[in-house]
Amino acid sequence: MRRSLSAALLFAIAALFLFASFSLHLSRSSVSRSDLIHRYPIPSPAADHHLLRDDDQSPPLSHVSSVSTVAVLLPAWKVLIIVSPETSLSEKDRYVCVFPNNRTSRARFAGILPSRNRTAFYCAMPNRVRRLRPFLQPVLSRKSQIINNDSTTAPEMIRWTFxxxxxxxxxxxxxxxxxxxxxxxxxxxxxxxxxxxxxxxxxxxxxxxxxxxxxxxxxxxxxxxxxxxxxxxxxxxxxxxxxxxxxVPSVAYYTAPKRRRMSSSSNAGPMEQPSHQLCACTMVYNVAKFLREWVTYHSRIGVDRFILYDNDSDDDLEHVVRQLNQEGFNVTTSFWIWPKTQEAGFSHTAVYAKSLCNWMMYIDVDEFVFAPNSWSESPAPGRHMLKSLIPKDPSIGQVSIHCNEFGPRTRKRTHWKRHKSIVLLEAVEHSLLNVIHHFDIKKEFRTKQLSSEDAIVNHYKYQAWPEFQTKFRRRVSAYVVDWTEGLNPMSKDRTPGLGFQPVEPKGWPEMFCEVRDDRLKMLTQKWFWSSASSKMVWQS
Structure with a gap:
């Protein structure tokens, strides 16, 4: 009898302990999940972008109106929410995405789209929504009154591939x-x-x-x-x-032209001339720590303005750009979220920048232009240097420059694989067709190929493994497959010996280092080394 009472007493104590522990866990879990919905402001573009997290708790619902939006399903279950142009948003409000089964995820500020300056947010598609078919558009709701979205009449989500x-x-x-x-x-x-x-x-x-x-x-x-x-x-x-x-589904809006261009024969006067002789354009993703060096170098040798197409960076890019502009550099960024659209971004620049720039140089942030014949003995950089590569012959509409591909050390491969270009925007063909940083140009113009001694682009392509891995997970060219996919294995865009898995190959630091070439390294040390700080000027 005593044994039965003792066993019953022990069982009761254990049950009481388990109940108390479970209640404490629920309390902590409730606070944590509530934070996901209620404790985030709209961050500035320069703010850190944290990992998207979804919420599986059914929040209190109301029937107030939602914000007018359209939703696009991007890769990796990321949803882009674009706010209609006529809708105003308050920085004091906080927002969530409410999916048709009333699952929610926080809305993170993404950026301002170029067309009509529309605000865009990101939302992660919750796990329990991914199983539903078809994928219906969520609504953007103010967090103070999360709306009820149990309607099955919501339009289907737009796919980014069409x-x-x-x-x-x-x-x-x-x-x-x-x-x-x-x-x-x-x-x-x-x-x-x-x-x-x-x-x-x-x-x-x-x-x-x-x-x-x-x-x-x-x-x-x-x-x-x-x-x-x-x-x-x-x-x-x-x-x-x-x-x-x-x-075709669309998130684009029409903008009427503001004014007609004045021709040289017009009574109103001559045609307006671009304000910059030479600009540089590139598409970027998480290059904030490299940008200062690239801008400083090319600005000192003649680039007047830099135009960056931000392909969804989540590093400190905007902060670095703001600092560079405060220091007197001229850097413009355009939010260009769309995956694998490098050629389209360059085509956009060819029309957008035509009134700003005469010539546009298309190179990447890991590429540096160098003229071995004429610059090696120069004691300092000069703003005439790059402009001296632009021919005076009016029939030339594009200058083509060979690329040296460098490995993780200051050694390069023996063969040229690519060319980069400096393009007269007035010479770009009506189609805006471009491939690998080269444009089709009008029939009345021609392309001039420079010798490797007159000019070369040092492309630091095969970087230290962590940088290389990040770079090649996001190939932005429309026709280049993801390097992790086993498609088109003989493509010249693939890295020899890399395979399809994000695993560092044996001997990576020594790969692609066939010929030593440290001429540009020595030249930049002469030009940009600061004895006062014992650093390069972009490190000060």
Whole structure:
């Protein structure tokens, strides 16, 4: 009997202990999950971007209206939420994404899209939403009153692989950027297969114009008659596939040209000239720690302005850019979220920067231009140096420069694999077609190839393994496959001996180091070493 009472007493004590522990765990879990919903402001573009986390707790719901948005499903279950142009947001408000089954995830500020300055957020798709089909668009809700989103009438989420994602209005026409139409390099569908659509394509008042050019992800068409648009300020623009009258989903808006360009024969005076002789453009991802060196070097030898297409960096890029501008450099960033759109970004620059720059140099942040013949003995850099590479012959519209590919040490490969270019923007062909930092140019212009002694681009391609691994996980060219995928193994864009797994190959620091070449290293030490700080000037 005593044994039975003792056993019962021990069982009761154990049960009480387990209940208390479980209650404490629930309490702590509740606070933690609540924090995910209620404790985040809209960060500035320079703020750290933390990992996206989703919430599996059903929050209190209300029936207030949501923010007007459109959602695009990106890779890795990341959802881009784009706020409509007419919607105003307050920095005092905090936001969450509410999915159709009322699962939520926090909305993290992503950036400002170039077209119409629209605000964009990121949300992670919660695990319990990924199993639902079809993928319906979430709504953006103020955290103070999370709305009920149990409706099955929500539109299906747009996929980033079939989308008109940006537009730019020139004085003469409209340039559209679209994925999913010309999917193979060199295989472009004829312009006659498409029409540009201004406004809601399902309504009779939508305006259509012919497509005049179809190359890669770039399409061009005439401006619509402004008197035919009922609401020009909020007209969405897209592409219609003529065969079947299928309209490509779009997040782009039309902007009417502000003014016509003045011709040299006009009574109003001569054509406006760009304000910079030489600019540099590149697409960047997490290059903040390298940017100061690249900008300082090229600015000192002649680049007047730098234009960066930010491909979703989550490092300290904006902070570094702000510091550089405060120090007198001229650096502009444009938020360009779209995956694998390097060629499209360069095409965008060719029209966007035409009024700003005469010549545009297209190189990456791990590339440095060097003229061995004429610069090696110079005691200091000069702003005439790069401009001296620009020919005075008016028939030349592009300068092509060989690339040296360097390994993890100051040694390079023996053979040239790539060329980079300096392009006269006025000479760029109407199609805006470009491949590997080279543009098609108009028939009346030609390309000049420089010798490797007159100019060379030192491409520090095969960096220390952690940097190389990060870089090649995000190949931004439209037609280059992910290096982790076992596709097209003989591609010249693949790294010899690397394979398909993100594992450092044996002997990596010694690979690709066939010929020693430290000429640029010695020259930059002479030009930029500060004896006062015992550092290079960009390290001070």
């Amino acid at each position: 989308l008109v994602y940006e537009s730019f209005s020139t004085e003469d026409d409209v340039v559209l950027f679209a994925k999913g139409l010309n999917n193979r390099q060199g295989a472009n569908r004829p312009p006659s297969e498409f029409r540009c659509v201004f406004g809601d394509a399902s309504k009779p008042d939508a305006v259509r114009t012919a497509v005049t050019s179809s190359n890669q992800e770039v399409f061009r068409c005439p401006h619509p008659d402004p008197t035919a648009l009922n609401d020009e300020a909020n007209a969405r623009i897209s592409l219609e596939i003529v065969d079947g009258n299928r309209v």
